[in-house]
Amino acid sequence: MIPRVARNVFCWLVVLSLSLPLFIVAGVSLNQKKLMFFPPRGLSMRWYEEIFTKSAWLDSLLASLGIAALAGVLALSIALPAAYFLWRYRVFYAKLLFSIGLMPFALPPVITALGMLMLWVPLGLAASVHGLALAHGIFLVTLPLVMISLGLESIDREIVEAAETMGASPSRTFSTVILPMVVPYMFAGYAFVFVISMNEFIISFFIGQFSLATLPVKIFSQLRSGYTPTIASVSVLFILLAVVVFSLVARFGDLPRLLGAWTPKER
Amino acid sequence: MPGLELRSVSKRFGPLTAVEAVNLDLPAGKFISFLGPSGCGKTTLLRLIAGLETPSSGQVVLEDRDITALPTHQRNIGMVFQSLALFPHLNVWNNITYGLRIRGMPQADRRRRAGELLEMVRLPGVEERDIKQLSGGQRQRVAIARALALEPTLFLLDEPLSALDAKLREEMQVELRMLQERLGITTIIVTHDQREAMTMSDLVVVMSTAEVQQVGPPLEIYRSPATAFVADFIGSSNLLDAQCVDPSTVRIGESEFSVPSVPEGARSGDALTLTIRPEDVHVLPSGDTASNRLPGRVSFVRDVGASVELFLRCGELELISISAPKDRPEARPGDDVMVELPAESCVVVRR
């Protein structure tokens, strides 16, 4: 295609400019003084220690982890049956349910956040870990829903029919044939919900009601009240988390396939 | 007239060798087939000629000009792809004249040329159609017209007929051959179907595992295969392990057979392969011993109407004999027979 050199230069430029801010943040996080300099002046790991020693940061970290873990479970519990139901029976209400599941990503998230706020407050769900996990589980359901559907679409229906001719009931077929084949897609879906929930801001901001702060919300309010390099070190922690999770997904799953890649020659 | 020349062309993909030191001299104006099983490197060879792959070593020379480093779009070739690769966003006539538009031909001229080309591939009047509205055979013709629109020096086809059903495929084979004869264009087709190669080509290049096994006219390849692989791949063949005795005799098991010749340089005791076409194997009633005959037993009879196949067992050897229904020998499974391998039909190759 396009003369190879030009193409490679272009791709590297994009990668470089995407990683530029990350490098700077990583550099800033190593500053010794409580000031923002790049390149850093004096090297120190104290801003990393602060995340785990200062209770305000540690509380936020633990809250974020708990919310992300629960939200992933909830999103999967909704996405798996919904995707299966649509795959198995192409009835109109299955399609409707599926489109509702896609909606959180088709609307400006601030609208979802406001709507949820007005239900969560009267139900007493606001500003609680389980309340936020519920909000994230619903809001991020689109990711596992799309991924599990991709996984189901790749199953040859004749395999299911073969299981049925051998006497497997629908539930048996589901647990012995279909489920094992979509497990990689569920795993990836969970990883996506987990990482994005950790990073999600606006829903957490609305539902948290200033009293429960996830890490992004904590960073946000810290920046308002004054700069501290802990913000940079938390950001680096997030980047590392994403690198680890997605590398694991790529290591144990077919990442291009999970993201919808499909070349005509495969069939 | 100088044609296409490949000088020790190799192509490696990482640890895999797709084409190994291929030397070919293909005359201009001929219809040439690259024939071989899937994975033998024939498509890679075609893509090297098209410039879609760059050789790891060696040169591609077209009409005495080294084109090894020339990018595809400057080579003036026409190519029909396995998937046909018609542009779904363009209609028929825009597909056909895509190359002409690149060259800046005015729209009216292109329109006229599209008509001529469709006439040539016997599909007139579909200029305005969408690609989706065409049948498989019609798409085939559009792809051929598109490849020929620029009057290329080389016409390359990568298994273009594999998607068609058997009847349509045979029609297109004849038609392609007639088209090529009319235009006199150097044409290379890649195929794994030996019947297709035999029907169309002036010259067949048989390939296996990255190497060229034999180059020659179809009948020559059929009659005197150079290797056991060619003998087996071109039509079915009986391949028998043999040992060289002298330049006109080989031994199979305990019996000796006279043959027209053995490969050059073969010495007494060398391991060879005797090949013989099933239609050359004669089955005679039991008892008439003579030279080049073996006693055997019929294990299975397959009568497919147009021909009769006898599966024979002679001691350790298994042989197939094919005969026309009218020459059908009176034999049923279990009968003892005498199997004759006429000396003039035996081809001996290295193992």
Added chain:
Amino acid sequence: MSAHSRPRGLVPHLPFAWPALMLGCFFLVPFAIMVVVSFFHRPESGVGTYEVGFEFTHYLRFFSPLFARHILITIEFAAVAALLSVLVGFPFTYFLSRFRRRPQVLALVFILCVLSLSEVIVAYSWSVLLSRSAGISNFFVWLGLLAKPASWTPGYGAVLFGLTYFNLPFAVLIMYPQCTRLDTEITEAARTLGASPLRTFFTVVVPMLWPTIMTAAIVLFVFTMGAFVTPQWLGRPQHWMFAILISDQALTRGNLPFASALSMFFMAITLALVALTVRLGRRKIER
């Protein structure tokens, strides 16, 4: 199993029940509440409360120059950022889809990492990058391109950069599946017909993937419309996008009916613009 049989009886419907219940209660009901509340009355003194009622007061408040300005700047940012990210993202995604497998997986992991970054972190890193003390201007000074370090934030350009950066990984992931589906034989065919690589890109790749490019542009547009942290951080108050106004009304001023009405209005505008773009895009294809 016939491929698309109908579910009969209660048991086959069980997998439908839980997702329908959850999405109904916790996604559709909040929506309904918002629609209803947008017509409710807001008592003078009540922060975060509302009274049952039916009035258009909140909707009428839109007709002020302030809201017009903010909705216009929101649309402008969303449109320009969506366009920029598709412009950079499409060639990148297409090239990426032609990579060999290993580099392709690596690039995807990288893109996913950037994508998962919180808007807060992205905005923050850009504010660092564009700042005087730690920013890229120091690098330009070192190169001799600038006389002294400059601060480029807050400002219009900073917001635009931040938004585009935030969008780019999404652009890549939206266009990636269709890019991988483009058969290499198609571009090879164009090359055998005498089209240079650049020519092939514009006469074959772009037209064939045009619907994908349009889809990505629309999705990113909607997506950027809701930007919250980036404009607040990297922009001045006149650059504040609509999401900030909604949150300001809902959280700071506690005017939930008005925030709801703003949301309804915002959603309507977004959907109308999407519908318009879809129509324009379709016309372009037919042409």
